[in-house]
Amino acid sequence: MKTLPAPAQRRLVLLAQLLSQQKTRKITSSMIENLTGWSSSLIRRDISFLNFTHGVSNGYDVAELRAAICDSLGIENTDTEDIRRCCIVGLGRLGAALLDNSLFSETPFRITVGFDSSVNRTEVLRSTFPLYPLSRLELTVSDMGLQFAILCVKEDLAQETASRLVNSGILGIVNYSRAIISVPSGVFVENISPVTALINLSVRVAGRD
Amino acid sequence: MKTLPAPAQRRLVLLAQLLSQQKTRKITSSMIENLTGWSSSLIRRDISFLNFTHGVSNGYDVAELRAAICDSLGIENTDTEDIRRCCIVGLGRLGAALLDNSLFSETPFRITVGFDSSVNRTEVLRSTFPLYPLSRLELTVSDMGLQFAILCVKEDLAQETASRLVNSGILGIVNYSRAIISVPSGVFVENISPVTALINLSVRVAGRD
DNA sequence: CGGTGTGAATGCTTTCACAGCC
DNA sequence: GGCTGTGAAAGCATTCACACCG
Numbered sequence: 203m204k205t206l207p208a209p210a211q212r213r214l215v216l217l218a219q220l221l222s223q224q225k226t227r228k229i230t231s232s233m234i235e236n237l238t239g240w241s242s243s244l245i246r247r248d249i250s251f252l253n254f255t256h257g258v259s260n261g262y263d264v265a266e267l268r269a270a271i272c273d274s275l276g277i278e279n280t281d282t283e284d285i286r287r288c289c290i291v292g293l294g295r296l297g298a299a300l301l302d303n304s305l306f307s308e309t310p311f312r313i314t315v316g317f318d319s320s321v322n323r324t325e326v327l328r329s330t331f332p333l334y335p336l337s338r339l340e341l342t343v344s345d346m347g348l349q350f351a352i353l354c355v356k357e358d359l360a361q362e363t364a365s366r367l368v369n370s371g372i373l374g375i376v377n378y379s380r381a382i383i384s385v386p387s388g389v390f391v392e393n394i395s396p397v398t399a400l401i402n403l404s405v406r407v408a409g410r411d
Numbered sequence: 412m413k414t415l416p417a418p419a420q421r422r423l424v425l426l427a428q429l430l431s432q433q434k435t436r437k438i439t440s441s442m443i444e445n446l447t448g449w450s451s452s453l454i455r456r457d458i459s460f461l462n463f464t465h466g467v468s469n470g471y472d473v474a475e476l477r478a479a480i481c482d483s484l485g486i487e488n489t490d491t492e493d494i495r496r497c498c499i500v501g502l503g504r505l506g507a508a509l510l511d512n513s514l515f516s517e518t519p520f521r522i523t524v525g526f527d528s529s530v531n532r533t534e535v536l537r538s539t540f541p542l543y544p545l546s547r548l549e550l551t552v553s554d555m556g557l558q559f560a561i562l563c564v565k566e567d568l569a570q571e572t573a574s575r576l577v578n579s580g581i582l583g584i585v586n587y588s589r590a591i592i593s594v595p596s597g598v599f600v601e602n603i604s605p606v607t608a609l610i611n612l613s614v615r616v617a618g619r620d
Numbered sequence: 621c622g623g624t625g626t627g628a629a630t631g632c633t634t635t636c637a638c639a640g641c642c
Numbered sequence: 643g644g645c646t647g648t649g650a651a652a653g654c655a656t657t658c659a660c661a662c663c664g
Contacts, residue, residue: 295508374612394603403583
């Protein structure tokens with residue numbers, strides 16, 4: 203098996219999510235094409251990277267295929283074992299809205315701690331896990347051995363906070379701010395600011411000749 | 412000028428954002444490489460698609476380059492003209508957190524209306540623009556001629572709501588839910604659920620051999 | 621020199637097309 | 643007959659390498 207190309211990896215993540223919603227028991231590559239717009243041969247190629255040998259020729263078994271993708275990507279969505287604990291940094295309106303582990307049900311992720319510069323906010327907000335002042339970030343992240351952070355601080359603090367996270371051992375950052383943050387190699391960032399998303403949409407809409 | 416490749420387009424959007432943060436007046440492709448991890452020749456190639464002829468050989472003028480990117484992508488960040496009006500659908504904790512146009516300052520986007528199935532929420536939440544019950548979605552979206560929507564409804568309503576948006580003329584959807592939504596060709600979706608982002612990070616972290 | 625801009629080469633990704641299987 | 647899985651071809655994106663410029 204060749205190594206999984208990055209675009210294929212991202213499609214497979216979405217495909218796994220699509221399969222969890224799927225009501226039917228079987229699905230064919232052209233049904234997936236209709237749902238996603240990706241060509242059926244591309245989908246078959248993506249699936250072939252999983253070396254998932256299903257045997258039958260009349261489509262994929264939805265549950266089996268999803269399991270094969272999760273298995274291959276290491277994203278078993280068990281609720282019990284192999285949980286990845288994450289922190290949220292910045293508990294403004296947006297950060298506070300994400301303090302809700304029901305968003306992560308049936309995934310291997312759990313929010314286990316939040317940080318904010320305002321002690322007022324860490325004390326007023328209710329959650330099932332601790333909320334600490336920013337000053338305890340380094341200590342807590344390294345003690346808990348966290349690898350993932352959700353960054354919801356304001357633009358002007360984004361780089362500084364990201365660096366502190368990286369220095370404490372964080373390997374992946376979900377960046378909700380518009381700021382572009384620099385991280386050393388081996389650390390990854392997913393930029394999901396609504397502004398970036400709207401700009402990308404706008405360019406794509408304009409570009410459809 | 413050849414047409415802009417999709418990966419280059421996405422990098423340029425991020426580059427424009429990076430340039431807005433940049434403190435220096437000049438920047439070279441290898442400074443950008445250090446900040447972003449993209450190779451300097453790739454950056455020069457991306458910029459060459461703009462047919463931006465800057466003249467000098469000791470780096471790019473930050474402001475000029477940013478203007479050239481925005482111009483070429485049609486994302487002038489004026490606050491006055493050519494504003495794209497957007498709606499938010501679903502005013503739970505997350506949707507309500509985005510009802511804040513200060514998130515979109517210095518961009519051509521403005522939230523101009525919100526919708527929720529709960530009349531209670533549309534009446535209790537405060538905002539500078541109207542909040543309506545979901546039943547008024549079609550009428551309002553087509554009356555206002557909106558092209559962009561931010562979708563924050565729960566998973567089980569995502570597809571149905573997206574279809575209603577598309578039928579009302581929406582061309583681009585920022586999807587905050589985990590649900591994968593199907594749209595006809597000519598309509599675009601950006602999936603930015605925190606769950607998807609974490610999964611992608613987790614796969615990339617695991618894959619760094 | 622220390623930089624850009626760009627043909628040409630390389631390396632990836634996607635599509636084509638068809639054998640093989642149920 | 644309809645679908646998968648996959649070599650081989652085609653099409654894209656990235657890197658190389660170097661002419662050229664201030």
